[in-house]
Amino acid sequence: MKLFSYWRSLATYRVRIALNLKGIAPDEVIDVNLHQGAQRAEAFRQINPMMALPALIEDDGNVLFESLAIIEYLDETHPNPPLLPKDPRARARVRGLAQLIACDTHPLIVPRVREYLADEFHADEAAVMKWGHHWHQAAMIALETHLAGSPQTGRYCQGDTITLADICLAGQAAGAAYFKCDIAPFPTIKRIVDTLMTNDAFARAHPLKQPGAPASP
Ligand SMILES: N[C@@H](CCC(=O)N[C@@H](CS)C(=O)NCC(=O)O)C(=O)O
Incomplete structure (x- = not known):
């Protein structure tokens, strides 16, 4: 699993917290320097056409984007601890x-x-x-x-x-x-x-x- 991240990105912060809570460590954290506009580079645009962090690539190449969608996916695939109440x-x-x-x-x-x-x-x-x-x-x-x-x-x-x-x-x-x-x-x-x-x-x-x-x- 590869996480595209930048220290300042608040949306990526959310995903980092969820990964930590679930005990999942990405194999690679790829820095996309938002201060230098690296989110607009063609290679990253192919991964997330919105040109925004975070993005998460699974081992089979599946690309996940949008922090709330990523977190709910992690919650569904790794149910413990749950991040949404049942009620x-x-x-x-x-x-x-x-x-x-x-x-x-x-x-x-x-x-x-x-x-x-x-x-x-x-x-x-x-x-x-x-x-x-x-x-x-x-x-x-x-x-x-x-x-x-x-x-x-x-x-x-x-x-x-x-x-x-x-x-x-x-x-x-x-x-x-x-x-x-x-x-x-x-x-x-x-x-x-x-x-x-x-x-x-x-x-x-x-x-x-x-x-x-x-x-x-
Ligand atoms: N709604 C998106 C927000 C994505 C987003 O805007 N991320 C910021 C960093 S927190 C970004 O990469 N911005 C790049 C830009 O605005 O050019 C999510 O929750 O994942």
Whole structure:
């Protein structure tokens, strides 16, 4: 199994966590340098025409793309520990929290969007940062409201078991540091993320623990 990864990629962070939780170690981790635009190289475009990380290639050549799809596939093929609750309502809530992060927020702040704002609309670095901060902050407010207001929230996002929602929340928290969103005003998010980071599967997968990462975001 080959994982196409980059230290800064939050979507790949999600997949690294899931792989660690499932005890799966890719045979090879291939660095795709997003800062240098390597995601747009022809060889990678053949693997993921969306030109985005992560991608996972299985031993028989099957290509998996989109972090949520990859994680659900890993969960179906390696059921322990499960990353989605059995109860349909709990499952829907977990998927809802995960999608709020991975589908409604993260796509607004990825390199291709930030580069388009700069190149086509002449947004300077401060304006692009303000854009990222805005969307990140909006998601934090929505997440805190969901998590603090629900009796379903426990030690983790859904009860006391780690789920897909926690994987996405860890990525959201890592991105918050980059976009200068203080996590302290969001006590439920902070409590859950602090707990998650004591788990080796999360800590080891963190962007700043990957080859090529700087000492701080
Ligand atoms: N929805 C995708 C997101 C993929 C994505 O945008 N990944 C980012 C890194 S986190 C990327 O490779 N971006 C390249 C670019 O924007 O040019 C997923 O969850 O896998």
